[in-house]
Amino acid sequence: MASVATTVKEQLLGAPDSSQLSHQSRANFLRHAQKDENGELFMTKENFIDAVAPKQEDYVSSTRKRPKHKIKREQYGILFNVADRRKTGQLNLADWATFENLLAKPDAEYEIAFRLFDFDGTGSVKFDAVQGLYNLNKSTDSIPFDWDSEWASLYGGRSKSRHDMTYPQFAQMLRGLQGERIRQAFHTFDKDxxxxxxxxxxxxxxxETSKHKLSDHILENLPTLCNISTSNRISYANVRAFQNVMREMDIIDLVVREATKKSVDGKITRADFLDEAARITRFSQFTPMEADILFHFAGLDAPSGRLSQKDFAKVIDSSWRVPMMVAGQALSAGQEVAEKTKSVLHSVLESAHHFGLGSIAGAFGAFMVYPIDLVKTRLQNQRSSRPGERLYNNSIDCARKVIRNEGFTGLYSGVIPQLIGVAPEKAIKLTVNDLVRGFFTDKDTHRIKYYHELISGGAAGACQVVFTNPLEIVKIRLQVQGEIAKNVEGAPRRSALWIVKNLGLVGLYKGASACLLRDVPFSAIYFPTYAHLKSDFFGETATNKLGVIQLLTAGAIAGMPAAYLTTPCDVIKTRLQVEARKGDTKYNGLRHCASTIWKEEGMAAFFKGGPARIMRSSPQFGFTLAAYEVLQKALPMPGEGDSISPTGHIEPGLGGQSATAPLPYLRSRNALKLILDLDQNIGRVQVPRPENWPKFLQASK
Structure with missing residues (x-):
């Protein structure tokens, strides 16, 4: 019961991305397990790899000419030895549950590595076991590593007096192993x-020591490190600084994020980075050389010295893949055409997807507030300013009289054509706003300027008039015919189809200029306000998703100023579109209507129905935008986030972006990164060395 309550609370109020739930882990086991002859479920090593290493993840680089820094999928089989606690070669549900529980521990990565080397399950690791696994996997041309070095003896004792390592000792040794390998390798090459x-x-x-942790961008540009100084060689200080940068990637990511937030254009200099690092960290200060190395690799494609988060992602995110180039050659003409065609097709499908979701959301929002809209229209259509001649005194009086004279269904007069028309109307508004906003958004910083936000909203409002005007004129005439029937005996009730035929195409766009005058400023006010309420007030980020109530509140609040400030335009539009009754003033156009209302009814007439308009527009757009965003999450466009552009790609859920991959995969991947610090070939299928070949093969050789 508590879990249900928690789930409902998170859906309504929002919550940061959480870990995978236990029922999902069980479902993962059932999805990949197979049955034995007795009907018992079990996992083989291959099933286990499928469960912890999804096939859709990227494990190797896409061209043979690039270094293959991704962890090979087969290497996840190493972890099967940890999960197979009974050493039967098969995992049952209890084994899987135990492994999943292990993955949930805060120090899971180190404990997994420890259990891998704790062959006997004694709670300690023999130093010889670590050395033995290294010797088993190293190739003949590997850079040598001295296991009898002073560093090794500090953790495991000297060669003649080795001792077992406890879990804390082993974890600390493993943390320093990569640095020692790099130090010894440097001495190997520094012959003089x-x-x-x-x-x-x-x-x-x-x-040889670190490519499983680094991006293609760094790996392919490693020799350029010599360019940070006047020498054409690389010093040990350079190597140590480079290693420190690698180890502090998480801190660097945090510093870059905070520094770019404070930058006007979303880009920072070396000085900005060091200043922000001084504010955020206490003891992890970056040396000048470390900052130089970071900005050197991040700025290879941006020599201006002002770098964005996208530039740093090529360094921070080990999953970053280089542009789709082969041996330095650009895409062929055929490939370029194919990529452009694919891009255009994707844009069309994306727009259609947004249009469909916007239609559903728009219809939902309109239905929820339609009675308020009807009351607003009836009030705005009152022509007299004298109390004795007014049919309705206020919004509540209007609603009460509609229900009394026309029944409760009278509040929904004209709702069907409204729903039919509002679907494309709201859809085109939401779609155009998304498209124009996306066009103006900086691709590097993901920021948009304020005036571009206004343009995006205004463009959305202008485009919707194509659907809005015919819809509004039919809806308004249906809404007011109830009061006409009450005041004029024998007045016929017209259908929406009759009104459309009677008006004709030109008549359906009567008052279109007033409609533009209302909808353009409304959307220009609404959409930027909504976006800033979500990010600045409710704190929406990539990892902190807002709940339905927060989205609804943001949408409703944004609708208030947008609705009230555009009420005068709405009054003019309504007067132009309503069929004038006998004795009513007839308006010849926008200017004539505005001046006549001013002369006959005064300034207050321009804000007739203003409160009702707020009561209608505010919740309507709250419902519409909340429904739109919920639908986008519930029904994402197939393949969204999986495409690779010719300008590079950052794998979702890794490095600089929020984690969306399954938790078992993320934890398993991080554990493998630690284990592969020993040797990158651990777990790979390798050809046996010649001395281990069968005798008949040795003879033929």
Whole structure:
């Protein structure tokens, strides 16, 4: 019961992205398990890999010419040895549950690595086991590593007096292992002992020790590290600074995010980075050389020195993939045409998807507030300013008289054509706003200027008039014919179809200028206000999603100023579109209507129905926008976020973006990164060394 209440609360009020639920873990097991002859469910090693390493994830680079830094899918089989606690070669549901529980621990990555090396389950790791696994996986041309070094003896004792390592000791040893491998490798290549190595030697060191943690962008540009100084070689200080940058990627990500938020254009300089780092961190200060290295690799494609989050993502995010280029050659003409065609097709499908969701959301919002809209229209259509001649005194009086004279269904007079028309109307408004806003949004910083927000909203309002005007004129005439029937004996009730035929195409766009005058400023006010309420007031971020109540509130609040400030335009539009009764003033146009209302009824007439308009527009757009965003989450466009553009790609859920991949995969991947610090070939299917080949193959050799 508590879980149901929690789920409902999170849906309504919003919550940060949470870990995967236990029932999802069970479902994951059932989805990948198979049955034995007794009907018992179990997982093989292959089933286990399918469960923790989704096939849709990217495990290798897409071209053979690039370094393959992604962890191979087969390497996730290493973790099967940890999950198979009974050593039967099969996992039952209890084994899977135990492994899932292990993944949920705060230090799961280190504990998984520890259990992998704790072969006997004694709660300690033998130093020889670590060395043995390293020797088993290293290739003949690997850079040598001295397991009898001073560093190794500090953790496991000297070679003649080795001792077992406890979990804390093992975890600390594993954390420092990569740095020691890099240090020893540097000494291997620094044959003359002057503290310098060649760029190609540095590249080999990093590729052999760290490529599973770095992006293509860094790996392919490693030799350029020598350019941060006047020397054409790389010093040990450069190597240590580079290693420190690698280890502080999470802190760098945080500093970059905060610094770019404070920047007007979303870009920062080296000085901005160091200033923000000083504010955020206490003891993890970045040295000048470390800052130089970070900005060197992040700024290779942006030599101006002002870098955006997208520039840093190429360094911070190990899953970042380079542009789709082969051996330095641009895409062929055929490939370019194919990519452009695919892009255009995707844009069309995306617009259609937005249009469909906007139609549903618009119809829902209109239905919820239609009675308020009817009351607003009846009030605005009153021509007399003398109390004795007014049919309605206020909004409540109007609603009461409609129900008394026409029944409750009278509040929904004309609702069917309204719903039919409002679907494309709201859909085109939401779609155009999204498209224009996306066009003006900076692709690097994901920011948009205020006046571009106004233009986006105004464009959406202008485009919707194509649907709005015919809809409004039919709706208004249906809404007021109830009061005509009461005042004029024998007055016929007209259908929506009759009104359309009687008006004709030109008549359906009567008052279109007034409609534009109302809808353009309304949308220009509404959409920017709504966006800033979500981000600035309710604190919506990539990881903090708003709930339905928050979305509804933001939409309703944004509708208040937009609705009231455009009421004069709405009054003019209504007067122009309503069929004048006998004795009523007839208006010849926009200017004539405005001046006549001013002369005959005064300034207050321009705000007739203003409160009712707020009561209608505010909740309507609240319902519409909340429904639209909920539908976008519930019914995302197929393949959204999976495309790779020719300008590079950041894999969703990794590095600089919020994690969306399954938790078992994320935890398992991080554990593998620690294990692969020992050797990148652990867990890979390898060809046996010649000395281990069968005798008949050795003979043929």
């Amino acid at each position: 002992g002057d503290g310098f190595i060649q760029p190609e030697e540095f590249q080999r060191i990093i590729l």
